[in-house]
């Protein structure tokens with residue numbers, strides 16, 4: 001990745017909306033996680049897409065994506081996949097095998113991927129790894145990252161320069 005591939009926005013949420021508007025046409029089918037961050041589904045609906053929920057199944061230690069169900073949901077109208085690892089709200093962590101299976105689906109069906117990495121580093125074990133690092137994935141993946149989780153700075157706004165003038169300390173007489 002180089003700096004020309006990075007766009008800075010005021011929070012992660014606007015990126016989800018702009019991504020959907022940029023890559024999806026009305027009527028396209030979009031896979032998204034459910035349970036999940038509610039903005040994924042509402043943004044697909046708002047822009048006239050067909051939101052298709054992919055689900056999670058319990059494991060001995062948590063949850064995993066039901067990749068077979070995800071595969072069954074894909075039709076010729078499916079153009080976009082929203083993938084959330086580490087997942088909100090269930091903290092499901094993809095294994096490398098799961099990540100590679102999902103990347104394989106994206107390549108095979110020519111899907112654009114939104115990799116929502118808002119909680120990327122917040123893992124119980126192991127090192128985080130992005131689906132965008134897998135072969136032939138950078139060109140079809142947009143990563144959402146945000147300061148609001150790892151750096152606990154919800155509401156912090158970026159400033160290109162300091163305020164122009166200080167607030168007056170007292171009212172003129």
Ligand SMILES: Cc1ncc(COP(=O)(O)O)c(C=O)c1O
Nearest residue numbers: 011012013037088116118146148
């Ligand atoms: C999975 C996920 N993606 C994106 C966001 C949006 O992040 P931000 O608070 O920077 O708008 C959140 C916020 O809770 C989230 O949980």
